[in-house]
Amino acid sequence: MADERPIRVLIAKPGLDGHDRGAKVVARALRDAGMEVIYTGIRQTPQMIAEAALQEDVQVVGLSILSGAHLELFPRVVEELKSRGVDDVLLFAGGIIPKDDITAIEAMGFKGVFGPGTDTNDIISFVKSNAPQRV
Amino acid sequence: MSNSKQDWLDGTWAKATGRNPQRRPRFESSSGAEVDPIYGPEDLAEWNYHEKLGYPGEFPFTRGVQPTMYRGRLWTMRQYAGFADAEESNRRYKFLLAQGQTGLSVAFDLPTQIGYDSDSPEAEGEVGKVGVAISSLADMETLTDGIPLEKITTSMTINATAPILLALYVAAAKKQGADLAKIGGTIQNDILKEYIARGTYIFPPRPSLRLITDVFAWCKDSLPEWNTISISGYHMREAGCTAAQELAFTFADAIEYVDAALNAGLQFDEFGGRLAFFWACHSNFLEEIAKFRASRRIWAKIATERYGSKDPRAQMLRFHTQTGGATLTAQQPLNNIIRTTLQAMSAVLGGTQSLHTNSYDEALALPTEKSVEVALRTQQIIGYESGAADVIDPLAGSYYIEALTDRVEAEAWAYLSRIEDLGGALQGIEQGFQQREIQESAFRLQRMAETKERIVVGVNDYVTEEEIDPDLMRVDTALGKRRQQSLADLRAKRDNQAVQAALKKIRAAAGTNENMMPLLIEAVEAYTTVGEICGVLREEWGEYREVMTI
Numbered sequence: 077m078a079d080e081r082p083i084r085v086l087i088a089k090p091g092l093d094g095h096d097r098g099a100k101v102v103a104r105a106l107r108d109a110g111m112e113v114i115y116t117g118i119r120q121t122p123q124m125i126a127e128a129a130l131q132e133d134v135q136v137v138g139l140s141i142l143s144g145a146h147l148e149l150f151p152r153v154v155e156e157l158k159s160r161g162v163d164d165v166l167l168f169a170g171g172i173i174p175k176d177d178i179t180a181i182e183a184m185g186f187k188g189v190f191g192p193g194t195d196t197n198d199i200i201s202f203v204k205s206n207a208p209q210r211v
Numbered sequence: 212m213s214n215s216k217q218d219w220l221d222g223t224w225a226k227a228t229g230r231n232p233q234r235r236p237r238f239e240s241s242s243g244a245e246v247d248p249i250y251g252p253e254d255l256a257e258w259n260y261h262e263k264l265g266y267p268g269e270f271p272f273t274r275g276v277q278p279t280m281y282r283g284r285l286w287t288m289r290q291y292a293g294f295a296d297a298e299e300s301n302r303r304y305k306f307l308l309a310q311g312q313t314g315l316s317v318a319f320d321l322p323t324q325i326g327y328d329s330d331s332p333e334a335e336g337e338v339g340k341v342g343v344a345i346s347s348l349a350d351m352e353t354l355t356d357g358i359p360l361e362k363i364t365t366s367m368t369i370n371a372t373a374p375i376l377l378a379l380y381v382a383a384a385k386k387q388g389a390d391l392a393k394i395g396g397t398i399q400n401d402i403l404k405e406y407i408a409r410g411t412y413i414f415p416p417r418p419s420l421r422l423i424t425d426v427f428a429w430c431k432d433s434l435p436e437w438n439t440i441s442i443s444g445y446h447m448r449e450a451g452c453t454a455a456q457e458l459a460f461t462f463a464d465a466i467e468y469v470d471a472a473l474n475a476g477l478q479f480d481e482f483g484g485r486l487a488f489f490w491a492c493h494s495n496f497l498e499e500i501a502k503f504r505a506s507r508r509i510w511a512k513i514a515t516e517r518y519g520s521k522d523p524r525a526q527m528l529r530f531h532t533q534t535g536g537a538t539l540t541a542q543q544p545l546n547n548i549i550r551t552t553l554q555a556m557s558a559v560l561g562g563t564q565s566l567h568t569n570s571y572d573e574a575l576a577l578p579t580e581k582s583v584e585v586a587l588r589t590q591q592i593i594g595y596e597s598g599a600a601d602v603i604d605p606l607a608g609s610y611y612i613e614a615l616t617d618r619v620e621a622e623a624w625a626y627l628s629r630i631e632d633l634g635g636a637l638q639g640i641e642q643g644f645q646q647r648e649i650q651e652s653a654f655r656l657q658r659m660a661e662t663k664e665r666i667v668v669g670v671n672d673y674v675t676e677e678e679i680d681p682d683l684m685r686v687d688t689a690l691g692k693r694r695q696q697s698l699a700d701l702r703a704k705r706d707n708q709a710v711q712a713a714l715k716k717i718r719a720a721a722g723t724n725e726n727m728m729p730l731l732i733e734a735v736e737a738y739t740t741v742g743e744i745c746g747v748l749r750e751e752w753g754e755y756r757e758v759m760t761i
Binding site for chain 1: 321322325333335336340341408411450537539540542574575576577650653654660661667671686688757759761
């Protein structure tokens with residue numbers, strides 16, 4: 077029988093930028109779609125994000141960043157997650173991210189990168205079809 | 212023939228829409244209020260010209276704050292710029308000045324805004340990314356090198372660390388031999404909207420408000436031409452709020468600052484003339500013009516009715532405008548030139564004192580030199596070719612514009628009184644009121660785009676397959692390492708005893724009412740860094756924690 081518990085998602089803002097409009101809109105849209113969403117607030121270090129993902133036992137982690145520091149900060153988040161044994165979560169990202177960087181971000185293990193203008197329904201169906209099953 | 216608006220609506224209009232319905236069932240303002248198909252004299256039945264508008268340069272300043280407006284001189288063309296290190300940014304400023312820009316506007320990187328030096332662990336990955344990294348007087352000297360600070364005005368988007376960056380600017384000006392009485396410019400210095408929307412806060416509200424009033428008091432005597440604060444609606448609008456909320460939330464913040472200054476013993480008319488405002492200009496062309504006009508009338512009333520101002524200079528709302536960053540699209544980026552042009556035109560028709568036009572590639576990255584040039588040329592074309600700047604407040608008297616100005620004003624007053632009922636801006640922030648209101652509006656806008664009630668050209672309609680990004684600006688990734696080295700050199704060669712002595716004084720003053728500005732100037736003149744000063748103040752005052760609203 078399929079697991080019918082709601083998908084648990086962490087929406088996090090690494091780095092120092094305070095642009096949280098997108099993160100909050102996505103958090104709200106995923107929640108309205110029936111998921112359990114934890115939003116970290118702004119200015120989270122990679123350690124704080126990984127710790128929250130572990131403690132909250134999420135299946136999905138979405139990172140939002142608009143400062144341009146994604147190539148520096150995303151690998152550190154991935155590393156901190158791995159060091160805590162959190163290696164089975166679905167990772168996705170959003171913000172001001174040039175297309176040229178998407179390949180590099182995908183190589184870090186992110187399955188989706190969503191830029192400005194994304195329809196939240198696309199993010200909802202992305203999460204629903206890619207979130208790992210609970211064990 | 213119809214004899215009145217109602218007559219026409221019931222007759223000619225009803226018949227026409229019965230045959231061919233409107234393309235949408237309802238047309239709305241940004242706050243969701245219904246907009247009529249037409250406006251006429253009935254909409255201004257109680258309207259009194261002298262009470263509502265008056266004349267330019269005269270109360271209630273609806274038509275503009277200067278008697279001559281753009282006939283005297285055009286608005287200040289001020290492009291917000293800064294990236295990488297002081298040397299690169301100094302080169303961009305000289306480029307912009309050579310292209311005819313008339314004032315500087317400095318963007319600082321996030322570590323500088325949040326009080327971390329470039330070599331601090333918190334700064335990793337963020338150095339020089341969204342603005343220029345400034346850690347010490349050495350950086351400020353480089354940033355302003357070859358730019359005569361007595362002749363050019365500089366606006367600095369800096370908040371939590373505003374007094375320190377102002378101290379650095381003053382120290383650099385003194386080194387140039389400038390007369391401080393002639394130094395003009397603006398610091399944003401608006402912490403409340405950082406708690407609400409922008410996020411570069413450091414300290415809790417009480418010490419933050421104390422730093423702001425210290426700046427008011429110090430500048431009044433020592434830097435008389437400086438705008439001590441730029442009370443900003445821009446970032447709240449960018450975070451998603453409506454035009455009326457933008458005004459109301461900003462004036463609520465303004466009231467909080469004025470009250471803090473009055474409590475610190477200042478008189479309104481002593482500092483009121485140095486308060487400046489900062490509005491966004493979004494895409495609803497006519498509503499934005501109405502918003503700018505309404506903002507002047509509201510502030511004139513607050514100044515006189517609430518604070519008993521007698522000095523017209525303290526009643527005039529002077530403002531900077533930036534076109535709406537959140538209206539830019541990553542798709543079909545050249546369309547952003549048109550969006551920006553329309554928004555800039557609104558700001559000019561609304562009587563802005565200075566203007567930043569966004570570059571077309573800013574939904575993708577920091578702007579390139581080429582895109583910034585187009586943005587600046589947009590302003591020059593409006594100023595010199597369009598004729599829009601030749602007559603003061605040219606849309607006054609339009610039935611719709613006046614009715615809309617009245618309505619935006621009324622909506623803003625209604626919000627303002629809700630915030631007053633909560634106990635003022637700060638109480639509202641602590642309860643998450645403004646934050647939640649902004650989130651709600653942002654979510655509504657997002658939904659409207661997803662259901663196509665709101666068409667965004669190139670995003671949810673008229674979509675084309677696009678290949679690659681245009682050439683984007685990239686900040687050199689080796690910059691962080693270079694900055695670490697230069698700070699290590701600075702710390703090795705400066706007089707560290709003088710630095711420690713200055714920091715000790717700052718620590719001692721943190722718990723008193725002593726004005727911090729002279730101490731900050733003394734500290735930065737000894738090459739104490741922004742991060743060192745903030746480190747001491749963090750220990751003394753603690754840090755603000757975000758109110759979670761979702």
